Amino acid sequence: MIGLADCNNFFVSCERVFRPELVARPVIVLSNNDGCAVALSNEAKALGFKRGDPYFKIKDQAEANGVYVFSGNHRLYEDMSGRVMTTLRSFCEEIEIYSVDEGFMFFSDSFGDWADFGRQIVRTVMRNTGIPISLGLSSTKTLAKVAARFAKKYPAYRGACVIDSDDKRRKALELTLINDIWGVGRRNAPKLRRQGITTALQLADLEEERVKELFNIVGHRMWKELNGESCISREIVPPQRKTITCSRSFQADIYDYEELRKAIADFTATVGRRIRGQHLVAEALEVFVATNRFHTSGPQYFNAVAQRLSDPTDDTVELVKAAMKALEGAYRPGYGYKKAGVTITRCIDRDAVTNNLFVDTEERERRRRLMAAMDRINASPANRNALHLASIDSPLTRLTRREHESRLFTTLLSDIIEINLRE
DNA sequence: TCTGGGGTCCTAGGACCC
DNA sequence: TCTGGGGTCCTAGGACCC
Numbered sequence: 505m506i507g508l509a510d511c512n513n514f515f516v517s518c519e520r521v522f523r524p525e526l527v528a529r530p531v532i533v534l535s536n537n538d539g540c541a542v543a544l545s546n547e548a549k550a551l552g553f554k555r556g557d558p559y560f561k562i563k564d565q566a567e568a569n570g571v572y573v574f575s576g577n578h579r580l581y582e583d584m585s586g587r588v589m590t591t592l593r594s595f596c597e598e599i600e601i602y603s604v605d606e607g608f609m610f611f612s613d614s615f616g617d618w619a620d621f622g623r624q625i626v627r628t629v630m631r632n633t634g635i636p637i638s639l640g641l642s643s644t645k646t647l648a649k650v651a652a653r654f655a656k657k658y659p660a661y662r663g664a665c666v667i668d669s670d671d672k673r674r675k676a677l678e679l680t681l682i683n684d685i686w687g688v689g690r691r692n693a694p695k696l697r698r699q700g701i702t703t704a705l706q707l708a709d710l711e712e713e714r715v716k717e718l719f720n721i722v723g724h725r726m727w728k729e730l731n732g733e734s735c736i737s738r739e740i741v742p743p744q745r746k747t748i749t750c751s752r753s754f755q756a757d758i759y760d761y762e763e764l765r766k767a768i769a770d771f772t773a774t775v776g777r778r779i780r781g782q783h784l785v786a787e788a789l790e791v792f793v794a795t796n797r798f799h800t801s802g803p804q805y806f807n808a809v810a811q812r813l814s815d816p817t818d819d820t821v822e823l824v825k826a827a828m829k830a831l832e833g834a835y836r837p838g839y840g841y842k843k844a845g846v847t848i849t850r851c852i853d854r855d856a857v858t859n860n861l862f863v864d865t866e867e868r869e870r871r872r873r874l875m876a877a878m879d880r881i882n883a884s885p886a887n888r889n890a891l892h893l894a895s896i897d898s899p900l901t902r903l904t905r906r907e908h909e910s911r912l913f914t915t916l917l918s919d920i921i922e923i924n925l926r927e
Numbered sequence: 928t929c930t931g932g933g934g935t936c937c938t939a940g941g942a943c944c945c
Numbered sequence: 946t947c948t949g950g951g952g953t954c955c956t957a958g959g960a961c962c963c
Contacts, residue, residue, distance in 0.1 A: 535931035535932070536932065537929090539930055539931050556931090560930075561929085561930080576932095602963080603962080686961095687962085688961085689961050691959080691961085692961085720937070722936080722937070722960090743935095746935080747933085748933090748934095749932075749934080750932090750933090751932065752932085753930085753931065753932090756929095796930085797930090798929095842930095
């Protein structure tokens, strides 16, 4: 049996844990730079607000409706996610952390009443973390996803829905629209509809030969999964990252090259910290800059320039040097840049690197210790970025807007909630 | 004024090799 | 006049996911 545990309106639920008065009230969490709505409570959805709505367009209406608005506090959400996963792990042999708010659970033992067991998991996660989840249980990942949708949609399931017979499977697929299947996106849904396929059951009931004709191997895999044949692999140990990106939109367009250099250096320091945390080194990176794509009246410009590292490295100083070189290639004066970023495009395992014969190993070791010391000091929530390269000057925090940020309730001692006790 | 960020996989086509 | 066949690697773009 495979379970999919999905946190309900996750970012909103995280905020509500520490602001319980917001339960049953409309709440919206915004993306970076307070740009778009990315998480909405059911009450906010009922008012007509949608995921992806630009905040400046809905701001007035949100205020008029008494919607509580938050800037994204991702360090809080990451920590809450860890707590949820820990509880899930205590119920199954293996777990795959699929995203910040979803985990696949793998059970080898059989439990008599799966629905009952599922509800026990849901209740325990709520008790341990304060986060409401929906749990789907079935024989494949794709069917577990379908089940979780039902668990979320219909309160009668009390959080857990099980698809463990062919009858239930067919019924569930009949009620599932093609665009609600995991793996069918906005481009392929219309294609399927043109074939006369509107429900998941119609897709599942196609002849296998017909499926091979119509779709590529992704579609074929999906078809098997819908028919109960599990073929999407479990990823219990997270696979090694292939790319690592840090990019941001800015509050206001940047015209100044020096300002852009600082921002890129800051992004590079972030990917450097992350690459070291995962025991990887970079073989190549890429820097991109872009003007505001919504400003159709002004001149548009986008460019991305790649830069190889002669020696694979995880050293922020080396990475910043390479990024500055790439930026030189990408930058054109005269444009207002709205967005920029850095991607490590080739990550390889640190231990798999063949050392360059001519590298100064003593110097390299000193630098490694310097980076380790810097990471150690910066790791504490209270010291966030206390140490950084002089070229940076923390634009990441300076250049983006976050006017509704909540506190680090779970990781910073000075941010913990206060409770007033009255007689 | 104000429109997110970070990933993966698949496929087609070009470069290159023998 | 006549211009192969087969393979790998890399990259860009598309589609999808959260």
